[in-house]
Amino acid sequence: MAVLTGKTISERLQSMVPEGVRLQIPPPCLIDMQGEPLEYEENVSLAVRFPVLPRYANPLGHMQGGYLVAALDNTLGPFSYLIAPPSVTSSLNTQYLRPVTPETSFITCVARLTERTRGTLYLTGEARNPEGKVVALCQAVCQILSAKS
Numbered sequence: 617m618a619v620l621t622g623k624t625i626s627e628r629l630q631s632m633v634p635e636g637v638r639l640q641i642p643p644p645c646l647i648d649m650q651g652e653p654l655e656y657e658e659n660v661s662l663a664v665r666f667p668v669l670p671r672y673a674n675p676l677g678h679m680q681g682g683y684l685v686a687a688l689d690n691t692l693g694p695f696s697y698l699i700a701p702p703s704v705t706s707s708l709n710t711q712y713l714r715p716v717t718p719e720t721s722f723i724t725c726v727a728r729l730t731e732r733t734r735g736t737l738y739l740t741g742e743a744r745n746p747e748g749k750v751v752a753l754c755q756a757v758c759q760i761l762s763a764k765s
């Protein structure tokens with residue numbers, strides 16, 4: 617099974633854009649969160665690391681749930697583009713298991729393919745803290761865009 621790391625993951629992503637399709641890769645949403653692609657196991661999983669920025673804090677000082685989902689979404693999205701033609705997320709469910717505390721410097725998100733049909737990808741995601749403990753889990757469904765989209 618081929619494994620890509622670091623910059624070669626972004627290069628692969630750029631090479632996956634179908635001819636004649638205009639896509640911004642990497643997109644502003646990923647650049648904004650300073651996501652760093654770590655490892656892509658071809659057609660199996662993608663790991664991306666995100667720094668926990670002070671501006672993500674909720675009133676408790678923990679990473680706000682929406683930003684945590686954004687990090688997961690910023691992992692599932694590129695993964696879906698690596699394994700299939702461009703798609704959109706039609707559902708995303710999340711469970712928060714542990715808070716991302718102010719001492720947490722980064723989280724690592726991993727996206728995996730569970731199942732695939734002609735037009736749909738079924739993905740799972742997890743976010744872990746630097747100690748390796750799971751802070752959030754998610755399940756996503758992505759609808760592959762048809763050529764006319």
Ligand SMILES: CC(C)(COP(=O)(O)OP(=O)(O)OC[C@H]1O[C@@H](n2cnc3c(N)ncnc32)[C@H](O)[C@@H]1OP(=O)(O)O)[C@@H](O)C(=O)NCCC(=O)NCCSC(=O)Cc1ccccc1
Pocket residue numbers: 674675678679680681682712713714715716717749
């Ligand atoms: C508390 C519960 C929901 C349920 O726990 P249970 O299933 O009954 O299990 P358990 O009690 O075993 O705890 C599990 C683990 O959690 C740990 N831990 C718990 N509490 C603390 C703590 N205070 N500080 C540090 N750690 C704490 C605990 O030590 C244990 O860890 P361990 O196994 O020893 O390593 C837990 O799953 C949780 O905190 N999830 C994350 C929720 C979350 O972050 N949501 C998103 C942000 S909310 C938001 O943004 C909304 C908003 C937006 C804007 C403005 C305003 C609001």
